[in-house]
Amino acid sequence: MAITFTGLNYIYQANTPFEYHALKDINLTIPDDSYTAIIGHTGSGKSTLLQHLNGLLKPTSGSLEVNGQLITPQTKNKQLGALRKQVGFVFQFPEAQLFEETVLKDIAFGPQNFGKSQAEALEIAKQMAQLVNLPARLWEKSPFELSGGQMRRVAIAGILAMTPKTLILDEPTAGLDPKGRLEMMEMFYRLHQEEKLNIILVTHNMDDVANYADNVVVLEGGQVLKTGSPQEVFAEPAWLKKHHLGLPKTTAFAQKLVERGFKLDKLPLKEKQLAEKLVALIGGTGHE
Known part of the structure; x- marks a missing residue:
């Protein structure tokens, strides 16, 4: 089922001298079975928005519906257990949460x-290890003996062992080398395609948005500025520059070609x- 925000507001430290209105009247639908990228410069509200998706935060006003479950300011924490099982959250550096012997x-x-x-549980663990391409020779090792990417x-x-319907990725390739970053992004895309996971990605890497997402949400100042396909969102370089957002490298190169007459x-x-x-173009008359 789709994820729907309706008039959602979130205020940190409400009714104090330090209150901060982080999300402002969010009306947004994230389609089911989509790969959605959420972009915006630092402070735009991306992380606050993500934390509503599995009940880490509850709206100050308005509501959010995730997989049929309605979340309002009155929702009790004990009602959020099922939601947290359905929505998996991959924070930056998730390996910091590892703790078991093997x-x-x-x-x-x-x-x-x-x-x-x-x-x-161990049978599920074997299935999930295979799903993320962890070879069997590593299964009985301490996770702390592995490389950063393997951890x-x-x-x-x-x-994934919790069988979520939605996987949230908050800068999931932070700290990885280029090869490890590519492998990780390809793995997430494969999970989206083969396991039908709804993916929600927060990233500053516009190449990842262009290469993997089919839906883009632009946030600024705690508000939804634009939604659309990557092609629609990246079609206006001047608009992106005005809002301090970059272009994918390929698109930026193509834009320079256009400026030169292509x-x-x-x-x-x-x-x-x-x-x-x-x-x-080379075979035609596209360059004057």
Whole structure:
């Protein structure tokens, strides 16, 4: 089911001299089975918005519906258990939360904590380890003996072991080298495609938005500024610059070509799209 915000406001330290209105009248629908990127400069409200999705925060006013569950200011914390099982949250550096003796035990902790037997939880852990491409030779090792990228996969497998319908990614590749970052993003995209996970990604990397997302939400000053496909959002470089947002590298390069006289009907988002357009232009009369 879709995720729907209706007139949602959130105020930190309300009714004190330090109150801060972080989210302002959010009306937004995130479609089911989508890969949604939420972008905006620091302080735009991205993290506050994310924390409403699994009940870490509750609205000051307005409401939020996630997978059929309505959350209002009156919702009790004990009513949020089912929601937190349905919405998996991958924070920055999730590997900091690892603690068990072995990889499998760490992945199995969540299911066991929610009532699965030890044998059932370990079987789930093996399935999730395979899902995130952790080889069996690592399963009985301490997670702290692994590389940074492998530790992050263990943490993500532990979240997937709770079988969430929605996976929230808050700058999930922070601190990884380029190869590890690409592998991680490809893994999330595969999970979206094959496991039908609804993905919500917060990132400052516009290339990731262009390459993986099918839906984009732009936040500024705690408000929704724009929604649309990546092609729609990145179609106006001047608007993006005005709101302190960048372009994907391929799109930025294409924009420079347009400024030099190349005629492109649409600014491409991906390298393959740009290459196809350049081949067509070279064979035609697209450059004056």
